[in-house]
Every structure is written in C-alpha cells, then in structure tokens.
Amino acid sequence: MAIDTRNLDQMLSELRAVSALAEGKPAAALQGAGGVAFADALKTAIDQVNAAQQQAQQLAQEFAGGNENVDLQDVMINLQKASLSFQQMVQVRNKLVTAYQDVMNMPV
Template identity: 55%
Template sequence: MDSGGINKVLGELQATAQAAASKPATSVEQTEGPSFGDALQNALAEVSAAQKDAQQMAKSFSAGDPNVNLQDVMVNLQKANLSFQQMTQVRNKLVSAYQDIMNMQV
C-alpha cells in the first residue's frame, strides 16, 4: 500500500481543519502519544508484514516444507486478507470524511 497518498490526505485534512478554525499552524497543541498519522503508518506496516508472512508461509508449504501445514497457511492467509480489508475500510472512511470536510461551507 502507498502511505504517501495517505500522508497527503492527512496533511490536507489538517490544513483544512486549521483554516476552518482560523488558527495558524503554530498554535496547534501537541498531545502526548503517537499522532493519528503515526498510528495509521504503523497499522499499514502491520498489514504489510502480515501479508508478507502469509505469502512466505504459502511458499514454504508449496515447496514441501514438512514444518508447515495447510491449516496454518490458510489461517494466516485469511488473517492477512481480513487485515487488508479492514485497512481498506479505514481508507474509505478517511476519504469520505475528507470529502465531507471539503464540501462544508465556511
């Protein structure tokens, strides 16, 4: 997945929120803990890692590795698929929220 596009959307959302609040960018207070963008990037990395692990396990099974059984391969592939679908839904919600903000009258 391309995290550059997500960062662009997040940047535009932040700029729009700042413009709507009529506050300069320097007056935004930082809270403790990871930012939303950092959390989103971590989630993307986890989804990517789950997909890579599932693909590697499937390749090992295909190669005849006796330590890998079909049930584990199928479970890991389904976990990777579900995490990808969840991330896609998060992306869709972000795009929808961005479009709603852009359609607001100020």
Template identity: 55%
Template sequence: MDTKGIEQMLSVLRSTATQASGNVQESGPANAGGVDFAQVLQNSIDKVNQTQKQADQMAEKLAAGDTSQNLHEVMIALQTASVSFQEMVQVRNKLVTAYQDVMNMQV
C-alpha cells in the same frame, strides 16, 4: 487482531472533526503529547504489509513442500492478512469521505 493503531487513528479523526465543527480546543502543553496522525497511519499500513508478507511466505513454503508448515496455520494467516487488508481499505474509504466532506464545507 491489534486494533490499537485504528483506535488511535479514530481518536485523531474525532478530535479533528470536533475542531472543524467550531469547538476548537486550546492547543497548548496539554495537546503537545498528542498522536501524530501520519505516523499512526504509516504504522498501520506497515503492519498490514508485514502480515501479508508473512502469510505469503508461509503459503510459499507450504506449496514448496516444507513439512514444518501446517495447512491450518497457513490458512489462518492468509485469512488474517485478508481481513486486515479489508479493514485498511475501509479506513481509507472513511478518510477519503471525511476529506471530501471537509473540502465541500462552505467557509
């Protein structure tokens, strides 16, 4: 399972939390090459969607009697899609919690 996108997302969240806590760093040329949070999030969602579509296609082919589909591989693909979706839901839950925490901060 590729966790690069999630690690990037977590690093963005950590830097945002650091800035929100008052330890604001200068945003200059050193931060200009930073990661676009929206793009990382969109790429992660697209990858989960692609994994689910691929697993569904494999399952449909197996159900249709395609002999090139191995039951073992189909089950692994379906489980991988399920785990990646659950992971995405947990990241979403953390983002919502972080948003609610920021909105509840007193200024």
C-alpha cells in the same frame, strides 16, 4: 494479525479537532488531539497489514516448497488473517476519505 484500533480513536479525535477549527471554533480544540501523529499511526497500521501479508505469503511458499514443518491449516489461517487485515485497512481508508471529503465540503 489485526490492525491496532487504539489509534483510530485518536485519529477521529484529530479529525474532529480539524473540523472544529474549520468551523471557526477556537484553536484550543486542537490541544486534545496530542500524542501520536496521524501519519505515524496510519503508517503503523499499513506496516502491520503488510507484515501479515508477507508472513502469509512466506508460509504459502514454504508449504508449496514441501516444508514438512508447515501445515496447510496454518497456511490457510494466515492467508485468511492477511485478507481480513487488508479488507479492514480498505474500510478504514474509505472512512478516512469520506471524512476528508466531508471536511473539504464544509462551507468556510
């Protein structure tokens, strides 16, 4: 399960609009950033990562419990997907923190 990256373009657009506003450009720059709220997009991405981790953990518990319908390959693949999703989310968070720091360090 991967993070839906379609919302990342919108997030970047919103960050650029806020940056333009901080630079003293007209507020019309914010008009192009409409659509899904930044917080909603971020919450959706976090929920997707959480769901992937819970599914992988559930499969691992079922396999450890002796469920014959769960293959080791499925468990390992789901654990790897959850790990990659989490790593991707951490990288997105790092980029967002860097962008926030850049905006906050701009001279007013």
